[in-house]
C-alpha cells in the first residue's frame with residue numbers, strides 16, 4: 001500500500017533565468033521557495049500535469065522539455081520529479097495566481113538567494129547540473 005504519487009516541479013527557464021515561486025500555503029510551507037508545480041492526477045501524464053499546473057498557478061502557456069533525472073522524497077506518499085519547461089511564444093508573463101505570493105526569475109548567480117524548501121534544494125541542485133550539461137542558464 002505504498003503506492004507513490006508523483007508531484008511535478010517545473011524548472012521554468014526563460015532568458016537564461018530560472019523561475020522560483022514563494023509558497024503562501026499551507027502554513028508549514030509558506031514563505032519558502034519552490035519549483036512551481038503540483039500533483040499528477042490519475043491517468044494524467046507528467047508533462048501534461050506540468051503544463052496544467054503552470055497554467056493554473058501562474059497563468060502561463062508553457063511547454064514541458066525533458067525530465068531532470070532523479071526523484072526526491074516528499075511527505076509520503078509523494079515524490080518530487082522535475083521537468084524543464086519554457087514559455088511558449090505569446091505566453092503571458094507568470095503571475096502568482098494561487099498557492100504563491102511572490103515570483104522571482106533567478107539568474108545564474110542568484111539561484112541560492114532564496115530560501116528553497118528543504119526538499120527542493122537537491123532537486124534544484126540536480127536541475128542546475130542538468131541544465132548546465134544542456135548549455136545551462138546562460
Ligand code: 523
Nearest residue numbers: 007008009034035036037038039074117119120
Ligand atoms: N511540493 C514540494 N516542492 C515542490 C512542489 C511543486 C510541491 O515540496 N516543488 C510539495 C508541497 C505539497 C505537495 O508537494 O506538500 C503537493 O504540492 P502542491 O500542494 O503544490 O500540489 P497541488 O497544487 O497539486 O495540490 P492541491 O492544492 O492539493 O491541488
